[in-house]
Amino acid sequence: MDLWELVKVAWQGIAANRMRSGLTVLGIVIGIAAVIALLAIGQGAKVETERQIKNLGSNLVFVMAGAAASGHVSLGHGSAATLTWEDAKAIRDVCPAVENVAPGMDGMHQVQYGSQNTQTNVMGTVPEYTTIRNFHPDRGRFFNQSELDHSAKVCVIGQTVCESLFDTANPIGKKLLIKGEMFEVIGVMEKKGVTQFRDLDDQVFVPITTAYSRLFGINTATGNRIQYVLIQAKTEDEIYQAQFQITNLLRLRHKIRPPITDDFIIRTQMDLLQSAESITGVFAMLLGSTASISLIVGGIGIMNIMLVSVTERTREIGIRKAMGARYSDIMWQFVIEATVLSLTGGMAGILLGLISSQAIQQFLTWTTVVTPLSVILAFLVSVAVGLFFGIYPARRAAKLDPVVALRAE
Numbered sequence: 001m002d003l004w005e006l007v008k009v010a011w012q013g014i015a016a017n018r019m020r021s022g023l024t025v026l027g028i029v030i031g032i033a034a035v036i037a038l039l040a041i042g043q044g045a046k047v048e049t050e051r052q053i054k055n056l057g058s059n060l061v062f063v064m065a066g067a068a069a070s071g072h073v074s075l076g077h078g079s080a081a082t083l084t085w086e087d088a089k090a091i092r093d094v095c096p097a098v099e100n101v102a103p104g105m106d107g108m109h110q111v112q113y114g115s116q117n118t119q120t121n122v123m124g125t126v127p128e129y130t131t132i133r134n135f136h137p138d139r140g141r142f143f144n145q146s147e148l149d150h151s152a153k154v155c156v157i158g159q160t161v162c163e164s165l166f167d168t169a170n171p172i173g174k175k176l177l178i179k180g181e182m183f184e185v186i187g188v189m190e191k192k193g194v195t196q197f198r199d200l201d202d203q204v205f206v207p208i209t210t211a212y213s214r215l216f217g218i219n220t221a222t223g224n225r226i227q228y229v230l231i232q233a234k235t236e237d238e239i240y241q242a243q244f245q246i247t248n249l250l251r252l253r254h255k256i257r258p259p260i261t262d263d264f265i266i267r268t269q270m271d272l273l274q275s276a277e278s279i280t281g282v283f284a285m286l287l288g289s290t291a292s293i294s295l296i297v298g299g300i301g302i303m304n305i306m307l308v309s310v311t312e313r314t315r316e317i318g319i320r321k322a323m324g325a326r327y328s329d330i331m332w333q334f335v336i337e338a339t340v341l342s343l344t345g346g347m348a349g350i351l352l353g354l355i356s357s358q359a360i361q362q363f364l365t366w367t368t369v370v371t372p373l374s375v376i377l378a379f380l381v382s383v384a385v386g387l388f389f390g391i392y393p394a395r396r397a398a399k400l401d402p403v404v405a406l407r408a409e
Contacts, residue, residue, distance in 0.1 A: 032349025346382025
């Protein structure tokens with residue numbers, strides 16, 4: 001019996017019990033759709049995390065001050081007075097792999113305009129910040145070097161702050177009250193959105209010199225304290241060179257020698273990206289593994305139905321064997337029948353999975369990414385389920401003694 005004939009016979013067996021076959025296929029449909037949709041969610045989380053990290057800027061190195069402790073409890077990175085503006089200037093002037101440097105100091109403050117007020121993050125930084133972070137004003141401008149040198153009372157606000165205080169009015173030229181000081185708004189930053197780290201639009205930027213004299217007033221014996229330094233390497237290939245140079249320079253400046261540990265923390269954008277990829281990879285694997293359970297259940301359903309089919313068609317099998325059907329003919333008939341069931345469910349499941357992924361993105365606003373690999377994998381799994389769970393019932397049918405089978409009621 002040729003393959004086409006076997007497929008026709010298998011399809012006739014399926015069509016003879018449409019309801020039972022449909023319910024069996026439904027298990028595979030749900031399993032395949034769940035695998036595709038959940039893998040799409042996992043891949044979407046990975047892509048979104050990578051986008052957010054790359055949105056921070058390009059070729060970045062982050063240096064943070066160490067953590068102060070209170071009663072053996074760490075207060076977090078940046079709480080110790082271990083970095084100064086002079087450190088940032090030395091990094092800019094000494095390290096050949098460094099392109100730009102932006103020291104930073106920030107804190108939460110109440111910002112007021114007229115009767116409107118909001119609690120927001122006020123950041124003291126330098127003009128190079130916009131280049132390093134690829135974060136530029138949408139209206140107006142950022143403060144310049146002259147305003148930094150003269151500790152000008154000017155500020156640039158984020159979109160969230162702008163909406164909270166000014167609604168639809170133009171904020172340029174207006175005065176904000178921050179910690180009892182009036183600051184002129186000279187710009188509004190472009191919209192960056194919310195990341196898993198923070199709302200990048202809920203910020204106010206002021207010259208770091210103004211922040212020292214008007215807002216924070218924190219100095220160390222060796223210079224102006226900063227919480228962190230944002231550094232841009234000249235190229236992506238020089239990120240780790242920049243990290244090495246910065247680490248050695250700060251150790252020299254802070255007189256750190258083994259076994260003394262560093263009083264600063266240094267990370268690169270690549271480190272953040274690798275950590276994020278590791279976390280989202282585990283997340284995607286867990287989602288895929290969870291969905292795979294439904295595939296196993298669907299496969300068991302196919303095997304159960306095929307065993308019932310063998311029992312019901314014992315006499316038919318006996319007649320076919322008595323008329324000369326070979327072991328392989330009977331075997332392949334039931335294997336193909338199981339494979340047709342799983343393939344039908346697989347194709348329908350792929351379609352449902354694609355639709356579900358789009359629906360999740362549309363209605364739940366989650367980023368979902370369906371990759372060709374996940375579709376191919378789902379298709380191959382549906383074939384494998386049919387073969388794996390169809391072989392045992394097929395072998396059982398093929399091994400039936402024709403004499404015993406013909407006696408079956």
